[in-house]
Structures are given as C-alpha cells and as structure tokens.
Amino acid sequence: MRRPPARRALTAGVAGAAAGMLLLSACSAGESVDLDGADGDATGASDLPVLRAAIAGEPDQLDPQSTSSYFAFQVLENVFDTLVEPDENLEMQPALAESWEVSDDQLTWTFHLRDGVTFHDGSDFTAEDVVYSYDRIVDEELSNAWKFAAVADVAAVDDLTVDITVSQPTPNLLSNLGGFKGMAIVEQGNVESGDITTAPIGTGPFSLASYSPGESIDLVANPDYWGGAPGIGGVHYTFVSEGSTAIAALQNGEIDWTDSIPAQQLEQLRGTEGVEVGTSPSNDYWYLALNEANAPWDSVAARQAVAYAIDRESILQAVSYGTAEENQLAIPEDSVWYTEYDEYDLDLDRARELLAEAGVTTPLTLDFLATSDYPETVTAAQIIASNLEPLGITVDIRTVDFATWLDEQNTGSFDLLMMGWLGNIDPDDFYYAQHHSDGGSNAQGYSNPEVDALLDAGRVETDDDARQELYAQAATTIADEASYIYLYNPSVVQAWSTDLQDYTARSDRAIRFRDVTLAGS
C-alpha cells in the first residue's frame, strides 16, 4: 500500500467578553473526557479509564475493506479481526482462525475457526462470514482484490471450517490474509445496510460507540472479546494533524497517546517527565526511482552514477533527525528476510566514470517529482540537487500535491521521484509489484527477465531457506541495476503518558490497545 496520508502551527490583552468565559471555563478545567453516547446504552461498560489517543488525521471512512487510509486502520485495528494476525516479530499467529493446515499439494488451506466468537451486535461469527468477507473483496473489486490473485475459491466446509483453494503454492497466503485490517472479517448485514462506513461492526476487542466526523471516534471495550476483555474501558480518538499541538496536549495530560510527532521535537519530548517515547524500526522503506523510459536513465550505468553521487547520511539526518536506519535494500535489518548490501558509498569519481561509461553528456537537467504531502520528498530533493550539481546535472524540483503526484507518476512524467512503501510483511510485498515486468507499481519501467524469474519463483517456493535465497538474489540484482535506489527504513515514532502500560510501538504500525492498562486517572 502506498504510504497514505500519515502525516502530519502572545500577545494578549484579553477582551472583556472573553475574560468572562475564561473565568467560567477555569472552574471546570481538568475534567476528563467522557464517552458521550456510550453512557446510555452501555453494554456492561466497565469503570476502567478510557484511553485518549490523538491520531494525525481523520479516517475517510470506517469500512476496513474499502478504505486505504492509515488513519482508519489506526482505529480499525482495535475493532476488527482477521483470520490470522502478525505478532511483534510479524509472524502470523492465530486470530479468528485457531489453527490451519495446508494440503500436501500445497493447493488447499483449511482454517479451523475459533468457536463462540460473536460480533459486537451479538450475532455469531461463522465460516459464512469469512466466505462473505473474502467474496466481497473479490466480487466488488475492492482495492485489496490483488491479494487474492492466487486464490481460486473460498468455501465453508461447516460452521467452523473454511477451505481456501489456491491455483499455485502460495507461501505468503497467511501474510496476505492477516497482514493488515484491510482483510478484516466483516458482517454481511452491516455491509448491506451501508452502516459499515460510519458504524462498523466487528469481532475485535473494542466496539464502536460513536463517530463524530471531524471531531472524534469513541470505542468501548468488548467484554466478550475472544482474547479476553481489554484492560481499559475504551478509546477516545481525536484527530490532531498539527504535531506541536498533539505534543502540547500530551504534556498537558489531555491525551495519553499520540503518533502526531514532528521529528524536530523528538529530543525535547524524550526529556519530558511523564512522557514515554517509543521508537521501533519499521518495515516501511523510502526509495528513489529513475524513469527508465527517459534517456539517459534507461542506462544502468547512468542510474548507478546517481546512486553513487547521493549523500544518504545527509538525507537521513535532514528528513528524520537521525531516527531512520540507512538501508540500501528494501527489507530492514531486524527482519528474517534481511540481506546485507552496502554497495553505494558516496563516490563522485565513480559517479563521473559511470556517466562517461553511459555516454551521458552534461550539462543535463533532471526533473524531480516531489510532493508537498510528504515533506521528506521535498527536503531530500534539495539535498539531491546539490549532490548532483558537481556532476553537471541540474535538478529541477517540481512540488505538487499527492493527487497530482500519482497522476504524474502513472503517466511517467518524471525523471526522478522519491516515495515510500508501507505495510510490507512478506518479501513478495517488497519486490514483486515494484520490480517485476508485469508489476502493478513499476512506474520506473524496470524489466529484467532474470529478476522476473526469481520473483515468480519466490511466490511459489514453500521452503523458507530457498525462498530467502531467491529474494536475496532478486533484491541485490534490483539494487545493482538501480531499479530503485534505496535510502532508508524510517522508524515508527510514538509517544505516550507513563500511565499507559504494556503498550509497544510495533514495526508494522499497527496500533493495538487491547492489552494495555491505564494507571492513575
């Protein structure tokens, strides 16, 4: 999934009219947030404190299968379940499916569902719900339909058993089914009434109590959750896109958790009493891509020249204040799929040689497509412009909004662009769509039959070691030929009150509140 908008502004003689209100308000200062609407029909709502979380933007809607917004998934992570789900090491664990097995020919996966699970409205969760949910994604051609490319059929064997038939061995089926809540099991009635966009019903640890567009979303704990009732009474989400405001609210004790944090304020935040800053290397990555449809970037040597000319260290510092990890391949170091690779050191002489080898005549102008929606692309573009200047390459930075950016990328009107990919788990997620000749996201136009063969083989290889070997080979070839020039894996950075216990910032950015407790308040 393309990184969705996951981002993120005294003088005063107070007038007489305002002063009156100030007095009025001072009296009630410090009261906690109440869960309006949840009070009346509370289904055994506990007296446990409610967690107040500020996320950096508002979900576009709350249908997990339709949205592609990270803000929606931050909420829906706690409302919905998938068949399997990643643990902290991103290995798939039982969730709605208690166990599963694969047939000897690798073509039939049988999932045994958890018994006694109910949706938030009290109805039973059965195999039919799984079939309905998956069929919906395929039939309505929702944006995640590609995850079912290898799936031939989904069928209920009995109430608690589901068979998934695939057309070829699919070792990454589990990560496709459980990698994120876009593959959540939804309820048919909730979908058909259309309520799912604002009042979704799931099987998760929290149920939606109310949604006030523009303002807040309230979740209450689901006492009947199959994994046990949560240790907090609920979650109150607000949408605070201005990072400094979110941090002020956290320091002021108005919220307990946020991920709306400007990198430059991280140091100051780390020193704040009562605030815990959690960072985790993420499995997202940022890269540069040169458009191979435009000469001279169709030449491997010319692309390598750029790779040798850029100063990764400076880019890293400027965009992340040192929180990101430099990486010259896509997969981060702590993943089991990591491959070591550090070919491209800053070396201008080598870059000049390569340009000469490619027969490039300078001066040359390069069109850098950046987007204001991801400020890191603009910052990096400025550094890259000064990096390439000594080579006789003038970088024209073109900054557009993300909607235009997508259009320009798709129509190939760029020489160089920078972007990130987020939410990758299986190595196939990291490489296939981006570098296979038939890949759906190969905007740079890379095509190498050898890499295609490796990526095709990786899709069906069921032996982990053999698979690792295939992807290591594919990845190093991709980097050698500079299909992407990899830059870094950013860190997940979140901050919370020290009252919040047992919370961890996860490398897949899943915001899970089911196991946390809240002291104090």
Added chain:
Amino acid sequence: MTGSGALRFLARRVLHSAVVLLGVMVVVFALVHLVPGDPVRIALGTRYTEESYQALRAASGLDRPLLEQFVSYVGHALTGDLGVSFRSGEPVTTTLLQRLPATVSLAVVGLLVALAISLPAGIWSGLHEGRLSDAVVRVTSQAGVSVPDFWLGQMLILVVAMTLGLLPTSGYVALSQDPAGWARHVLLPGLTVGLVAAAIMTRYIRTAVLEVAHAGHVRTARSKGLPPRVVTGRHVVRNAMIPILTITGIQLATILGGVIVVEVVFAWPGLGRLVFDAVAARDYALVQGAVLLIAVLFLVVNLVVDVLYSVVDPRIRLS
C-alpha cells in the same frame, strides 16, 4: 421603507443570489474537474488492479460524460441533495451540516473578540489622530496584521494552555452537549481568529472614523459649538457605521469561509479543514458542496449587512 418595498428588495436579492450560486456551481464544477489528480486512484492507493479501478470509477459515476454529471448534479442540488462523498460514502449535505456548528461557533466567538477590541481601539485612535494613544494603536495593529495566525495560535497554546493551565490545547465540544466544555475549547481558537481579525478591523475603523471626522458636516457641527461628546456620538461614529458594518461583514464571511490554519493548529472540525482535505483527495462532491455552502453563507451575510445599512442610515433605502 415600506413593507412591499422590503419584500421586493428581498425577492430581487434572492433571485440575484440564485444566479450567483448557479455561477459558483459552474465554476467550481469545472475547476475541480480540471485540476489534475484522479480521485479513483487516490482512493484506491496504488497497489490495485485495473478491474478495481474501473469498478470504483463506475460505482461513483465518474465514467459518465462531464455534462451529464453536471446536469444531474444541479438537478439534485435543487432538492438539497449535494451527492455522496466519494471517500466516505456519506451524503455531502449530512457532512456539511455536521461541520457547520463548529464553523459558526468559531466565527461568532472570533468576531466578538475582534469587535470587542477593534471598535473601541479604532474609534479612539481615529478621534485622537496624531496623539500618542493613536500611535500605540497603529503600531499594535500593524504588528497584529504581521503576526502569522499559526504562530499566534501556538503561542496561546504555550502560554494559556500549558504554562497557565487555564484552557485545553485543542479539540471541540458541541455547545448543545456541554456549554462549559464548548466555551473552554472555543476560546483559544476564537482568540486567535479574533486577534488577527481585530488587527485588520482596527485599521479600517480608524480610517473610517478619520474620514468622517474630517468631513464638512462634522466641522460644521463643531463650529456650531456642539459639545464634543455629541459630535462624536451623533455625527462621527454614527456616520462611520456604514464602513464599519462593511468590514465586519467581510471579516465574518471570511472566517465562515474557513480559517484553515487555525483549524489545523487547534484540531477544530470546521469547514476550512474539511474543504482542504476534500481538495487533497479530489472528493469532487464534497468540494462542490462545501464551496456552495460557503457561497450561501457569504450571500446571507451580505444580505444581512445590506439590511443593517438601512437601519443605521435611514437614508439608504432597500431598493
């Protein structure tokens, strides 16, 4: 003014407004479709299939000819149906009405703050031209105009919310739900909007008062030996009310139209942020609906100001 005259005036203004609104619809519709950026692609992210793309395009009616889309849009708009938000699937009218209270809250509080400061300051300054107090007002308002609203907002958060601990840093509570909570939350953004508007309005009001103070009839009144208080109250301020009303109307309409930066700083769920997000997502129906609503608000404010003109100055007829 006679009753029928007023009615005729209103009828004409409503007709006039309808024409303006139709024009707004045409322009906005054309503009949002001309801006590059495909809403379907944005909604799907990038890792989708061609079938997904076509399916969503068809489902949202974006595959129909533009003219057909426009005619159907205007037809529905006449019945109050502004279409469905492309991203959320919610009726646009519902979304807009949900946002309106927050926008009106902020606008009203902001305007009250602005008037409370700019009326006395501007009038005083105009009447004391060249004195020290006039200079203080002029310098302060000049500084106020130059201060960016996001900075002012953040300073207010820092001082009032964090250091003094008097008010919350951000957020919104509906007035109908909890009036005290509403007041606590609206004050800081309201102050920010109000202080910025006050700086602008003070300068206008000062100029308006100055102009009247130099006018012939005021000089005549003074030379007749009328007491200064009467000259000021009956002649100067009263006659300056027309330009004051005008600038107040303009400021109100501006705030209603969206103060995006302030809304972002204070996480305020107003129309400005809604439009901003909707444009970013190319959510056509929502952008069109929101601009239409803002245009209506402008027209209503204008109409009210026009009516108030005749109240302030009976020589102005509603005709």
